[in-house]
Amino acid sequence: MARYRKLGLAPVAALATLSMMLAACGSSTPSSSGKLQASAPGITATTILIGSHQPLTGIAAPGYDEIAPASNAYFQYVNAHGGVYGRKIIYKYLNDQYNSSITTTVVRQLILQDHVFAIFNGLGTPTHLAVAPFINAEKVPDLFVASGCACWNAPSTWPETFGWQINYIREGKILGSYVAAHFKGERIAYFYQDDEFGLDGIKGLGYEIPASQVVAKEPYNVNAANPAAEVGTLTAALKASRAQVVIAFAVPAFMALLRLSELSLSYSPQLVSSSVGSDPITISGLLNAYAKKSGSFGDSLIQGMITDSYLPSLGDTTNSWISLFTKIHNEYIPKLPMDGNVLYGMAAAYTFVQAMFKAGRNPTRQDLVNAVNSGLPQGVSVAPYAYSATDHDGITGAYIAEIEKGVLVPLGPTQVTDNTPTGAVTTYTTAQPAAPTSGIP
Amino acid sequence: MTLARNAGLGIIACVVLLVLCSKLDAYRQYQMAQVAATVVAVAGLTVLIGVSGQLSIGHGAFMFVGGYATALLVLHLNWPLALAIVASAVVAGLAGGVMGVAAARLRGPYLAGATLMLAVALPAVAYQWQGVFGGDQGLDFTVNTPGFLGASFQLTEWQGWVCCICLVIVMVLLANLLRSRIGRSWRALRDNETAAALAGLNVARLRVLAFMLSAACAGVAGSLLAMTMLNVTPGAFTLALSIQLLTAVVLGGLGSLAGAVWGGIILVLVPPFLTDFAASHGFSSASASVPIAGYGLVLIIVMLVFPAGIQGGVRRLLGPVAPAATGPVSAIGRRLARRLEEGSTTDARQEGVDKEGTRWPDTAN
Numbered sequence: 159m160a161r162y163r164k165l166g167l168a169p170v171a172a173l174a175t176l177s178m179m180l181a182a183c184g185s186s187t188p189s190s191s192g193k194l195q196a197s198a199p200g201i202t203a204t205t206i207l208i209g210s211h212q213p214l215t216g217i218a219a220p221g222y223d224e225i226a227p228a229s230n231a232y233f234q235y236v237n238a239h240g241g242v243y244g245r246k247i248i249y250k251y252l253n254d255q256y257n258s259s260i261t262t263t264v265v266r267q268l269i270l271q272d273h274v275f276a277i278f279n280g281l282g283t284p285t286h287l288a289v290a291p292f293i294n295a296e297k298v299p300d301l302f303v304a305s306g307c308a309c310w311n312a313p314s315t316w317p318e319t320f321g322w323q324i325n326y327i328r329e330g331k332i333l334g335s336y337v338a339a340h341f342k343g344e345r346i347a348y349f350y351q352d353d354e355f356g357l358d359g360i361k362g363l364g365y366e367i368p369a370s371q372v373v374a375k376e377p378y379n380v381n382a383a384n385p386a387a388e389v390g391t392l393t394a395a396l397k398a399s400r401a402q403v404v405i406a407f408a409v410p411a412f413m414a415l416l417r418l419s420e421l422s423l424s425y426s427p428q429l430v431s432s433s434v435g436s437d438p439i440t441i442s443g444l445l446n447a448y449a450k451k452s453g454s455f456g457d458s459l460i461q462g463m464i465t466d467s468y469l470p471s472l473g474d475t476t477n478s479w480i481s482l483f484t485k486i487h488n489e490y491i492p493k494l495p496m497d498g499n500v501l502y503g504m505a506a507a508y509t510f511v512q513a514m515f516k517a518g519r520n521p522t523r524q525d526l527v528n529a530v531n532s533g534l535p536q537g538v539s540v541a542p543y544a545y546s547a548t549d550h551d552g553i554t555g556a557y558i559a560e561i562e563k564g565v566l567v568p569l570g571p572t573q574v575t576d577n578t579p580t581g582a583v584t585t586y587t588t589a590q591p592a593a594p595t596s597g598i599p
Numbered sequence: 600m601t602l603a604r605n606a607g608l609g610i611i612a613c614v615v616l617l618v619l620c621s622k623l624d625a626y627r628q629y630q631m632a633q634v635a636a637t638v639v640a641v642a643g644l645t646v647l648i649g650v651s652g653q654l655s656i657g658h659g660a661f662m663f664v665g666g667y668a669t670a671l672l673v674l675h676l677n678w679p680l681a682l683a684i685v686a687s688a689v690v691a692g693l694a695g696g697v698m699g700v701a702a703a704r705l706r707g708p709y710l711a712g713a714t715l716m717l718a719v720a721l722p723a724v725a726y727q728w729q730g731v732f733g734g735d736q737g738l739d740f741t742v743n744t745p746g747f748l749g750a751s752f753q754l755t756e757w758q759g760w761v762c763c764i765c766l767v768i769v770m771v772l773l774a775n776l777l778r779s780r781i782g783r784s785w786r787a788l789r790d791n792e793t794a795a796a797l798a799g800l801n802v803a804r805l806r807v808l809a810f811m812l813s814a815a816c817a818g819v820a821g822s823l824l825a826m827t828m829l830n831v832t833p834g835a836f837t838l839a840l841s842i843q844l845l846t847a848v849v850l851g852g853l854g855s856l857a858g859a860v861w862g863g864i865i866l867v868l869v870p871p872f873l874t875d876f877a878a879s880h881g882f883s884s885a886s887a888s889v890p891i892a893g894y895g896l897v898l899i900i901v902m903l904v905f906p907a908g909i910q911g912g913v914r915r916l917l918g919p920v921a922p923a924a925t926g927p928v929s930a931i932g933r934r935l936a937r938r939l940e941e942g943s944t945t946d947a948r949q950e951g952v953d954k955e956g957t958r959w960p961d962t963a964n
Contacts, residue, residue: 259835270626
């Protein structure tokens with residue numbers, strides 16, 4: 159659980175109301191100097207309270223339960239180095255067990271009771287879909303949802319909501335164009351989560367892979383009472399289809415179950431996975447845990463798996479972002495593995511701090527939304543953001559990589575694309591900007 | 600007489616709850632609505648288990664029916680909320696009737712198994728017909744506050760009101776029913792089915808009726824939860840929910856409507872309290888299971904301290920003043936009347952308490 163201080167909310171609310179009235183009268187541009195004030199709910203002269211819903215226990219927890227602690231570690235680093243205009247970020251994340259009905263309750267707690275300034279990095283497609291209407295009705299900024307559903311890009315219906323990671327349609331297109339080019343004429347099958355996450359993914363794949371090559375589509379139910387049995391049945395169907403390439407849009411736990419089922423059925427197609435289920439450390443750890451093995455068993459099973467990534471590879475020790483985040487990891491959360499989830503949590507937190515700085519010294523909630531609507535400079539990601547007033551998608555590209563000895567090895571340059579069926583997948587040549595030496599945007 | 604008394608008490612309770620609801624902040628109103636909805640389900644289940652003597656580990660399934668019925672009726676047919684809630688009760692009641700017909704032939708563990716199966720299987724319906732039920736994502740719908748309350752009236756307050764009003768109506772009806780011939784018949788067949796049958800009671804019909812009524816309560820609860828959360832998903836009606844309802848029944852006090860209130864309160868309020876408690880006492884995210892373990896601890900302690908449930912414990916502590924398990928007012932009234940009649944000095948606490956100290960609701964008669 160995140161530590162947080164109980165805030166005296168009555169004066170905050172009163173000041174917030176006052177400042178909103180003043181803002182309504184005066185100019186709406188964020189002030190760049192002056193005294194720090196309680197300019198909005200969740201913002202005091204010294205603190206910024208933000209909230210999130212995260213799967214800390216349950217089927218989606220393995221791996222994903224590291225994301226929020228990693229974000230929090232980055233916020234603590236920022237707090238220890240001057241904060242955001244001197245304010246410290248307090249990150250309160252509640253466990254929703256990846257169950258939308260619990261998400262509904264915890265997000266109401268964060269907004270109605272804790273009066274958070276913004277919801278940050280709420281994790282999961284089905285879970286966040288259950289609360290996005292409420293968050294928008296309450297006019298609370300909903301930044302950088304931890305899900306690649308293309309649905310977050312709906313500025314007219316959900317003006318407060320912004321995606322962050324590459325959306326699953328773009329990801330599907332980038333993976334699909336690679337598979338179409340490198341596995342010409344081979345039998346291809348899809349294994350995917352039966353909701354917007356998986357459906358968006360196979361939509362993107364379908365834009366690039368000829369339908370005639372696709373021999374099977376096997377959706378799994380993430381709430382299945384017996385996940386192992388469910389995946390076993392689906393894997394048998396994949397094997398029966400004699401697919402030579404299996405492309406998966408699955409969360410880590412189901413990815414590991416798929417790999418183990420393949421093993422027990424002596425079925426070994428080329429496995430291609432979306433970045434969601436391909437963090438090597440998470441997957442090999444799960445494989446070891448599920449199979450009650452240790453050592454290199456897990457790593458050996460994912461050797462040669464093809465995936466994509468929109469963040470620099472953890473194996474690239476010369477990358478300034480990787481060294482920055484490794485330093486913060488070692489200082490604040492040394493007990494967690496330095497894996498893709500930790501990288502993800504810190505990268506998302508970095509982007510949030512970028513947005514907070516841009517929102518000004520005494521931001522209102524609208525200032526924060528305006529800040530992202532006017533675009534964010536590329537930072538931690540290998541491709542630029544799409545953010546504008548009419549586009550709430552985040553990262554627009556990724557590179558294809560292969561897992562070798564537990565790390566991602568890039569197979570080519572960064573590819574960028576759009577959400578449309580016909581938009582081309584093109585190479586992005588601009589080099590990623592280096593991390594600021596202070597580590598703070 | 601009983602009806603008038605219960606109804607009068609109900610109106611008072613209703614006014615108190617509505618005023619209380621208006622005084623709370625938005626999130627507490629939301630929690631109040633959740634508690635009220637949960638208590639409705641627990642009350643229905645406690646009548647089934649504690650009064651008619653049939654076990655159900657699958658009541659979440661009837662909440663599922665009620666919740667989806669409401670969502671579909673509001674979403675597609677624009678039914679007014681009150682009508683949708685009643686319709687949900689009817690639909691869930693019918694589903695309970697079907698289950699009851701099967702249940703009437705089953706006893707003990709077999710009945711438990713059959714209801715368990717229902718709780719596991721029914722949510723799968725939502726995945727099977729995704730076009731109608733929205734699959735994993737479920738259905739979102741909106742509820743508006745009625746115009747006469749004014750534009751500034753908070754939605755959470757309205758939700759709290761609706762849930763509290765429904766709770767009071769259900770409680771009054773149940774309390775009344777338990778005092779009626781049907782309630783007496785249920786207790787008779789719970790205590791000795793053969794004797795009840797020999798006395799001329801239609802055992803099968805009574806058992807099915809208990810299932811229908813209890814399922815209808817669960818349907819109302821599902822409907823209320825749906826209108827509180829403004830969506831229904833299969834994830835909201837898992838097997839875990841059914842088990843939790845059962846836990847609340849036992850925790851509150853088997854067969855006791857007042858106990859259902861305790862059970863509902865614990866079910867809804869204790870987990871978030873423990874989460875906040877763990878957070879403010881510095882448990883890190885590595886121990887996300889601390890609140891879950893704490894919840895288990897609370898359950899164990901309650902059962903050790905109050906083996907007859909919280910309401911049983913309250914009765915033991917307060918003696919004759921606390922409401923008996925069924926029929927809050929009449930039990931006290933009856934005891935007082937008897938004392939006056941007999942001029943007796945007998946300690947009323949001794950009445951109806953057997954050697955083990957277990958008080959069965961109606962043995963005082």
